[in-house]
Amino acid sequence: MLYGSIEAGGTKFVCAIGNEKLEILERVSYPTTTPAETMALVIEFFNQYKEELVSIGIGSFGPIDIRPTSETYGFITSTPKLAWQNYNFLGAMKEAFDVPMAWTTDVNAAAYGEYAYGHGKDLSSVVYYTIGTGVGAGAIQNGQFIEGFSHPEMGHVLVVPHEDDDFAGSCPFHGNCLEGMAAGPAIEKRTGRKGQDIPEDDAFWAIEAEYIAQCAYNTTLMFAPEVIIFGGGVMKQRHMMEKVHAAFERLMKGYVATPPLAQYIVTPALEDNAGTIGCLALAQKAKADA
Numbered sequence: 173m174l175y176g177s178i179e180a181g182g183t184k185f186v187c188a189i190g191n192e193k194l195e196i197l198e199r200v201s202y203p204t205t206t207p208a209e210t211m212a213l214v215i216e217f218f219n220q221y222k223e224e225l226v227s228i229g230i231g232s233f234g235p236i237d238i239r240p241t242s243e244t245y246g247f248i249t250s251t252p253k254l255a256w257q258n259y260n261f262l263g264a265m266k267e268a269f270d271v272p273m274a275w276t277t278d279v280n281a282a283a284y285g286e287y288a289y290g291h292g293k294d295l296s297s298v299v300y301y302t303i304g305t306g307v308g309a310g311a312i313q314n315g316q317f318i319e320g321f322s323h324p325e326m327g328h329v330l331v332v333p334h335e336d337d338d339f340a341g342s343c344p345f346h347g348n349c350l351e352g353m354a355a356g357p358a359i360e361k362r363t364g365r366k367g368q369d370i371p372e373d374d375a376f377w378a379i380e381a382e383y384i385a386q387c388a389y390n391t392t393l394m395f396a397p398e399v400i401i402f403g404g405g406v407m408k409q410r411h412m413m414e415k416v417h418a419a420f421e422r423l424m425k426g427y428v429a430t431p432p433l434a435q436y437i438v439t440p441a442l443e444d445n446a447g448t449i450g451c452l453a454l455a456q457k458a459k460a461d462a
């Protein structure tokens with residue numbers, strides 16, 4: 173029995189095959205171009221395993237329609253990536269493969285990976301953020317994604333500008349939301365440098381850490397999860413965590429007694445594999461539930 177994983181991102185699709193222990197047996201990556209091109213490659217990849225493939229977990233960039241009763245369930249909806257607007261992603265996969273499929277957001281999938289096999293392994297609640305090209309988030313309680321009429325968009329919560337930051341924010345919708353202030357493109361627009369090219373001792377990292385701490389503060393007050401995980405390219409700056417913890421304490425002023433910060437506000441235990449492991453775990457669950 174093999175499980176399939178699709179992490180569908182705005183720049184690349186990562187497809188993988190896992191065994192029953194959720195060990196990754198093969199992983200490939202295709203650029204996100206048009207549905208016709210990209211999906212042909214995805215389908216070709218899984219076709220190699222058609223005999224043994226029992227289910228597929230899909231974590232997609234969005235916004236996506238996750239309401240099973242909706243006419244456009246399984247679609248990517250109002251994405252700025254025009255070729256993918258109103259694209260029936262799940263439908264295309266179902267047409268090609270007659271197996272149970274899990275369908276959720278890319279960041280929910282990564283959150284599920286951490287929940288099932290990472291920092292959330294022995295816990296019942298996690299909130300996971302990715303700080304990369306955008307900021308996305310997923311929240312899980314007792315194995316269920318927290319959602320309502322749609323999936324949450326916690327990456328767009330408003331943040332209070334740091335006193336040394338005169339950047340207006342780069343989100344086309346909200347300006348100074350978390351994504352507009354703290355995602356990779358906001359860093360580049362503000363400093364003229366990509367995050368990976370800014371030295372560790374640069375004063376900018378205190379500003380970035382402040383926004384991440386505000387996010388952790390809001391998350392604590394809204395959900396009181398057992399752990400808050402920050403992943404994505406920008407969090408490769410591991411030295412920032414210390415600053416995030418200090419800023420969080422300063423904001424919280426002891427109001428809520430959280431778990432010790434070193435275990436409460438963390439980077440992903442599964443590192444860059446959270447999404448793939450999450451999709452495989454969701455595939456396994458889809459098979460079990462079918």
Ligand code: ADP
Pocket residue numbers: 181183303304305306355356357366367368369404405406407408409
């Ligand atoms: P995506 O969000 O597209 O899936 P990533 O999570 O890798 O991919 O995020 C890409 C963003 O992260 C880019 O804006 C990039 O500049 C930034 N980034 C990548 N590596 C680092 C790093 N080591 N330090 C800071 N920022 C980084």
Ligand code: ZN
Pocket residue numbers: 327328343344345346347349350351352
């Ligand atoms: Zn926004």
